[in-house]
Amino acid sequence: MDFNKTLTLWYSEHKRELPWRRTKNPYNIWLSEIILQQTQIAQGQPYYNAFVSKYPTVFDLANAQETEVLKLWQGLGYYSRARNLHTTAKHIATHHNGIFPNTYKDLLKLKGVGDYTASAIASICYGEPTAVVDGNVYRVLSRYFGIDTPINATDGIKEFKALAESLMDHDHPSDYNQAIMEFGAVQCKPKNPNCQICPLNDSCVALQKNLIDQLPVKLKKTKVSTKYFNFLVLLSTDKQTIFQKRVKKGIWQNLYQFPLLETEKKLKIADFKNHPFISRYFANAPFEFSLYNNKDIIHKLSHQHLHTKFWIIEIDQLPQKGMPITEIKNHPTPILISNFIDDFF
């Protein structure tokens, strides 16, 4: 049986029941695809449900405040997705009367929608025969056809996209695209796939050549840097603290945090009070401090390891405008800080 037919038959028998599989509404499909970028279904599904519940239509999302959208996104990571999601919702509501573009080409123009997502929406919602190539597709195709071109360089990206397009079932673009992705997620898994029960095991090149563990080929991983973060948790006598928006580009843009002192090395307790930033920040106002965590909390991002200390600082009057402690939980914040808040307050 050919590759194509085998996959769609497998899909009809094994596909999981997922909330976004009950609809072809482009708003819902778009929302699910953005949430699922670089995100496993188990992690993304609760967020999808929360977003659909709070923002049933693109107009509801467009009318929200960005900080409210980020709060609902909190913990999911890659927060530019949430900012772009909101930007695109406003654009669709304002300039397209709430109607999504209905072609791959026009979908691609939306902020936060790249080749994969445009292909997914175009095929699922409108039946356009444009092939998705996500991590699952790279894995399935590289193994089945025995292709060792690196998947994260220009050559491989073009080669796999062309191959995927050539395999497209023009009569069932939606099912075909979802079938190959689901097959990658459930059967042709990254680690320890059970090739004994694979419906393609009689024609899989990687299996025949014992290359399942070698494919797909991925080029050098990005190196991880270490940073030292010191968060200043101010507590005034009138129950206020300083909690401010990260406005600069970089990680956690537009999320909230306590004032951050980043140091080259670990900041010792004995050196805290005399650190130039601290002495200047408090301008000799009397304060008492203690360290919340004796050992650094190591928060791991894909490209940074953040060695973090939370300094608890009790002071009569804040050196700048503050926020009542009761209000900080209403603001979006990185999971690193959210975990601290939940434990400390």
Add this chain to the structure above:
DNA sequence: AAAACGGGGCG
């Protein structure tokens, strides 16, 4: 072409 961008889960 390469780096930046989160957080969770798994072997």
Add this chain to the structure above:
DNA sequence: CGCCCAGTTTT
């Protein structure tokens, strides 16, 4: 502890 995840944008 390294790899992977229904990738996109910026540099």
